[in-house]
Amino acid sequence: MVVAEIEFNEVGFVYQPGTPFEVSALRNINLTIESNSYTAIVGHTGSGKSTLIQLLDGLLKPTSGRLLIGQSQIDANSTNRQLAQLHQHIGIVFQFPENQLFEETVIKDIAFGPKNFGKSESQARELALEAMELVGLNADLSERSPFELSGGQMRRVAIAGVLAMQPHTLILDEPTAGLDPRGQREIMELFASLQQQQHLTVILVTHQMEDAAQYADKIVVMNHGEVVKVGTPRDIFVDPIWLKNNHLMVPKTTAFAQRLQQRGFSFDPFPLTVAELAQQIKQQLESGS
Amino acid sequence: MFSKVLFGRYVPTNSRIHQLDPRAKLALSFYFIIIIFFANNWISYAFLAVFTLAVILGTRVKLSFFWDGIKPLIWIILFTVVLQMLFSSGGHTYWHWGIFTVTQFGLINGGYIFCRFLLIICMSTVLTLTTPPLLIADAVESLMKPLVKIKVPVYEIALMLSIALRFVPTLLDETQKIMNAQRARGVDFGSGSIWKRIKSVVPILIPLFISAFNRADELATAMEARGYRGGEGRTKYRMLKWHRQDTLACILMLVVTIILAGVRHY
Ligand SMILES: Nc1ncnc2c1ncn2[C@@H]1O[C@H](COP(=O)(O)OP(=O)(O)OP(=O)(O)O)[C@@H](O)[C@H]1O
Numbered sequence: 188m189v190v191a192e193i194e195f196n197e198v199g200f201v202y203q204p205g206t207p208f209e210v211s212a213l214r215n216i217n218l219t220i221e222s223n224s225y226t227a228i229v230g231h232t233g234s235g236k237s238t239l240i241q242l243l244d245g246l247l248k249p250t251s252g253r254l255l256i257g258q259s260q261i262d263a264n265s266t267n268r269q270l271a272q273l274h275q276h277i278g279i280v281f282q283f284p285e286n287q288l289f290e291e292t293v294i295k296d297i298a299f300g301p302k303n304f305g306k307s308e309s310q311a312r313e314l315a316l317e318a319m320e321l322v323g324l325n326a327d328l329s330e331r332s333p334f335e336l337s338g339g340q341m342r343r344v345a346i347a348g349v350l351a352m353q354p355h356t357l358i359l360d361e362p363t364a365g366l367d368p369r370g371q372r373e374i375m376e377l378f379a380s381l382q383q384q385q386h387l388t389v390i391l392v393t394h395q396m397e398d399a400a401q402y403a404d405k406i407v408v409m410n411h412g413e414v415v416k417v418g419t420p421r422d423i424f425v426d427p428i429w430l431k432n433n434h435l436m437v438p439k440t441t442a443f444a445q446r447l448q449q450r451g452f453s454f455d456p457f458p459l460t461v462a463e464l465a466q467q468i469k470q471q472l473e474s475g476s
Numbered sequence: 477m478f479s480k481v482l483f484g485r486y487v488p489t490n491s492r493i494h495q496l497d498p499r500a501k502l503a504l505s506f507y508f509i510i511i512i513f514f515a516n517n518w519i520s521y522a523f524l525a526v527f528t529l530a531v532i533l534g535t536r537v538k539l540s541f542f543w544d545g546i547k548p549l550i551w552i553i554l555f556t557v558v559l560q561m562l563f564s565s566g567g568h569t570y571w572h573w574g575i576f577t578v579t580q581f582g583l584i585n586g587g588y589i590f591c592r593f594l595l596i597i598c599m600s601t602v603l604t605l606t607t608p609p610l611l612i613a614d615a616v617e618s619l620m621k622p623l624v625k626i627k628v629p630v631y632e633i634a635l636m637l638s639i640a641l642r643f644v645p646t647l648l649d650e651t652q653k654i655m656n657a658q659r660a661r662g663v664d665f666g667s668g669s670i671w672k673r674i675k676s677v678v679p680i681l682i683p684l685f686i687s688a689f690n691r692a693d694e695l696a697t698a699m700e701a702r703g704y705r706g707g708e709g710r711t712k713y714r715m716l717k718w719h720r721q722d723t724l725a726c727i728l729m730l731v732v733t734i735i736l737a738g739v740r741h742y
């Protein structure tokens with residue numbers, strides 16, 4: 188397995204430079220993402236999260252600075268060829284990925300990626316079936332048209348289509364938007380297990396602070412095209428005033444714990460997930476404070 | 477590539493021309509395109525070109541940006557003009573090979589056609605550059621209103637036009653997103669044989685059609701849910717108002733016409 192470390196070096200990106208529509212979407216980004224880590228990128232809408240991940244997959248070229256992704260260096264002068272090479276090892280699940288489905292059958296759609304990267308018909312089929320199992324799709328759906336499936340199933344087909352390419356880094360742009368709560372949890376659990384069992388590097392863009400708090404090792408906070416803070420979930424979520432100033436919500440668990448604190452509970456370390464919170468409340472109630 | 481083409485895009489620089497009534501701009505652009513065909517010698521073309529340039533400068537859009545925006549279209553015109561020149565007759569023959577002939581009249585005609593197309597493109601780009609699409613649709617509706625009497629479905633045409641104009645940027649956005657998703661799955665749009673390139677369009681077109689149909693469906697539902705039942709008697713949120721500057725613009729165009737009529741006889 189290739190160990191890829193991602194490094195942003197003074198990266199900047201401008202949309203449509205030299206026109207009246209010019210938008211400076213990213214400025215002076217310095218960031219390191221270790222392999223096999225789980226990084227969450229959070230930030231107000233329009234802060235540049237989607238732009239950042241498109242740079243990672245070579246869909247956009249930085250207008251200044253450079254990126255190191257494994258062995259390859261990407262900067263403003265990189266050729267399309269170099270960019271295309273990134274697609275193979277970095278899988279990206281876009282917002283509402285079911286919009287990318289187009290084949291007649293589920294299995295063909297999932298096998299589309301591997302085939303583009305030079306796998307034979309039968310190898311691609313094999314990979315597609317494996318990916319279907321990973322995302323929890325029943326194998327007898329494989330010959331159905333993807334457009335006859337439910338929204339949640341379509342989402343899984345699209346995710347399987349990305350996993351079938353066997354990327355070592357998985358980028359997720361709000362992968363659970365619009366799913367029911369149970370579907371959301373299942374999908375998030377799937378990504379967490381892929382990171383732990385298959386040693387993928389996962390980068391999650393999300394507006395759900397609960398997901399960031401629960402799954403990520405590291406959280407990157409963006410605001411107005413800049414990285415304003417990088418730290419563990421605990422570093423990020425302890426300071427509600429700072430969060431508010433950066434247009435971020437406090438995870439519900441943290442907010443709940445803060446309310447309890449005003450009523451005489453005391454938490455140390457501060458709980459981030461429901462499990463941690465329940466554990467600490469139980470302890471304090473039992474010790475009878 | 478598409479991001480460069482300026483035709484059909486609104487650039488809000490809030491110049492004098494932006495502030496004109498859209499009906500005045502629409503009618504005057506049409507009128508100008510018609511009088512272009514009355515130019516018959518180099519002086520008249522030069523005069524119209526100078527006028528067009530002045531109007532472009534008047535939009536307060538950077539000239540280099542404007543030029544970049546129409547350059548892709550110029551290649552298409554050049555192509556047609558060159559084809560035209562290869563099959564011409566009349567006057568002195570410069571070159572002859574098989575079915576191809578290049579003659580004196582052919583060259584001159586080609587030059588005129590090129591100028592005409594260029595002026596038409598520049599003026600219509602100015603129109604879309606300075607007028608938001610929905611206002612253009614309003615202007616069309618307002619100018620066509622007399623036709624209601626002879627049973628032309630003016631409101632329906634205006635509605636179709638404004639929906640189409642409204643969804644052009646949305647569809648372009650959608651195309652970009654789908655292209656990104658398929659590129660991430662290893663589709664290479666820019667290279668390979670013709671057959672491969674044609675095949676690479678399928679993964680874009682199918683999702684695009686599906687989303688366009690879904691959108692149309694949702695839009696229809698939303699309109700019905702809010703009680704839309706045709707244009708008869710509907711009031712407008714944006715009211716078009718005719719100002720003095722619009723009358724002045726019309727007078728200016730009249731002056732241009734008179735001068736053009738003068739230089740035609742040189
Ligand atoms: N194709 C584009 N052309 C011009 N500007 C763009 C384009 N895409 C994004 N932008 C601008 O770049 C900035 C960053 O956008 P981006 O999509 O990266 O934000 P985001 O953090 O992903 O937001 P969201 O949370 O809403 O998805 C925004 O100001 C946006 O308007």
Ligand SMILES: [Mg+2]
Pocket residue numbers: 236237238360
């Ligand atoms: Mg985004």
